[in-house]
Amino acid sequence: MAEKKLSGQTALVTGANSGIGEGVAISLGEAGANVVVNYVVNPDAANAVVDRIKAAGGNAVAIQADVSKEDQVISMFQQAVQQFGTIDILVNNAGLQRDAKFHEMTLAQWQLVIDINLTGQFLCAREAVREFLRRGMVADRSVALGKIICMSSVHELIPWGGHANYATSKGGIKMLMQSLAQEYGGQKIRVNSICPGAIKTPINKSAWDTPEAYNSLMTLIPYNRIGVPEDIGKLAVFLASDDSDYITGASIFIDGGMTVFEGFSTGG
Numbered sequence: 281m282a283e284k285k286l287s288g289q290t291a292l293v294t295g296a297n298s299g300i301g302e303g304v305a306i307s308l309g310e311a312g313a314n315v316v317v318n319y320v321v322n323p324d325a326a327n328a329v330v331d332r333i334k335a336a337g338g339n340a341v342a343i344q345a346d347v348s349k350e351d352q353v354i355s356m357f358q359q360a361v362q363q364f365g366t367i368d369i370l371v372n373n374a375g376l377q378r379d380a381k382f383h384e385m386t387l388a389q390w391q392l393v394i395d396i397n398l399t400g401q402f403l404c405a406r407e408a409v410r411e412f413l414r415r416g417m418v419a420d421r422s423v424a425l426g427k428i429i430c431m432s433s434v435h436e437l438i439p440w441g442g443h444a445n446y447a448t449s450k451g452g453i454k455m456l457m458q459s460l461a462q463e464y465g466g467q468k469i470r471v472n473s474i475c476p477g478a479i480k481t482p483i484n485k486s487a488w489d490t491p492e493a494y495n496s497l498m499t500l501i502p503y504n505r506i507g508v509p510e511d512i513g514k515l516a517v518f519l520a521s522d523d524s525d526y527i528t529g530a531s532i533f534i535d536g537g538m539t540v541f542e543g544f545s546t547g548g
């Protein structure tokens with residue numbers, strides 16, 4: 281059985297009823313954390329994640345909130361603290377795409393992506409920091425006051441035509457994450473980003489669900505396989521645990537080498 285590195289801690293994972301968030305919630309639960317499984321739609325999928333964590337001997341609860349709505353985020357954190365006493369780990373994962381050519385992009389497409397992917401991370405991180413500061417250090421639980429993990433993307437580095445709203449949201453997450461790491465490092469709050477490449481989830485189904493699409497995707501990935509949510513879950517456990525205590529303000533790319541730009545392997 282895996283060592284329970286997060287025993288006695290509580291993690292809140294946004295958008296945890298699908299894809300990467302689901303994988304991260306399950307990994308954190310397996311590592312011993314109580315898990316708040318946030319969802320906005322599809323409570324059945326959220327309850328299935330809760331059931332899976334409980335079946336493995338963990339503790340979890342599903343809480344509905346739209347991360348882009350201030351009142352709902354505040355209420356979610358209040359419910360979580362009521363349930364588990366505090367929050368030690370926030371995984372800011374919820375996100376979506378609304379793709380369009382830039383000159384055809386509507387303000388609604390732009391605003392929705394910024395509201396959920398970027399403002400949602402601001403609202404959740406602010407409540408998490410408030411809770412870390414309110415609670416104070418607890419001996420023997422973690423050497424950090426709290427940990428925030430932002431789900432960014434290789435697109436905080438790689439520009440992405442046809443997805444300007446999404447790439448902009450991820451570029452913004454990079455500066456949000458680093459500013460928080462700088463502002464709260466002295467109070468022992470660690471803030472880092474996970475930057476996935478292509479992970480097999482519903483958000484990018486069209487990039488992997490036919491052999492043609494999959495083969496085309498592989499031309500971008502030196503390691504020659506698509507990622508899976510468990511890959512991200514293992515990294516999230518590491519970043520949430522004291523094993524990574526000297527890591528803060530970092531963007532960690534987990535992408536099978538996508539950001540070494542394979543197209544240049546033969547001279548460009």
Ligand SMILES: NC(=O)c1ccc[n+]([C@@H]2O[C@H](COP(=O)([O-])OP(=O)(O)OC[C@H]3O[C@@H](n4cnc5c(N)ncnc54)[C@H](O)[C@@H]3O)[C@@H](O)[C@H]2O)c1
Nearest residue numbers: 295298299300320346347373374375433476478479481483
């Ligand atoms: N899959 C990839 O290849 C990939 C690569 C890089 C980054 N990411 C990032 O990983 C994160 C998770 O994406 P995924 O691939 O698991 O996609 P997904 O569509 O499976 O999951 C996204 C989750 O966010 C939730 N969500 C959307 N709007 C929300 C809101 N307003 N409030 C609360 N939850 C909301 C969805 O309901 C869903 O649970 C996103 O931030 C995405 O940008 C994914």
